[in-house]
Amino acid sequence: MAVSQTTQWRLISGTLGVMCLLLMATLGILLKLSHSKRDIEPTSFPGLNIEPQKGSDCCSCPEKWVGYRCNCYFISGEVKTWEGSRSFCVSQNSSLLQLQNRDELACT
Known part of the structure; x- marks a missing residue:
């Protein structure tokens, strides 16, 4: 057993x-x-409203762009070189944003 x-x-x-x-x-x-x-x-940033800005007093952003403090931003998840990213921005009549540190992402 x-x-x-x-x-x-x-x-x-x-x-x-x-x-x-x-x-x-x-x-x-x-x-x-x-x-x-x-x-x-695409990368999301804490505190940043990633919904396209509608009916703002300052500006109207193109579709798929993010409005924040009267500026429009395009946040891409596509991997490109610096030069490729800059060329894309120029083609969109914009400039490439360069952040110096993570603190610049904070929304005050």
């Missing part, structure tokens, strides 16, 4: 171990997909 119980517990612990490994593999895959998706999406 003791041998039967030992075999039964080994079967249960083996099954639980396999389930644990499957759950860990699934979690790893989900985290990897989450990271790759986040790299593609």
Whole structure:
């Protein structure tokens, strides 16, 4: 009778171990997909209203641009060189914003 119980517990612990490994593999895959998706999406900045500005007293921003303090900003998730980004801005009759540090992102 003791041998039967030992075999039964080994079967249960083996099954639980396999389930644990499957759950860990699934979690790893989900985290990897989450990271790759986040790299593609546009960057969002805390405190910055990323909704296009409508009916502002100062300015009206083009579609997909962000209005903030009477200025329009385009936040791209596309990876480009500095020169490529600058060329895009020139084609949009705008200039490339250069932040010196993270504090400049803070909205006061």
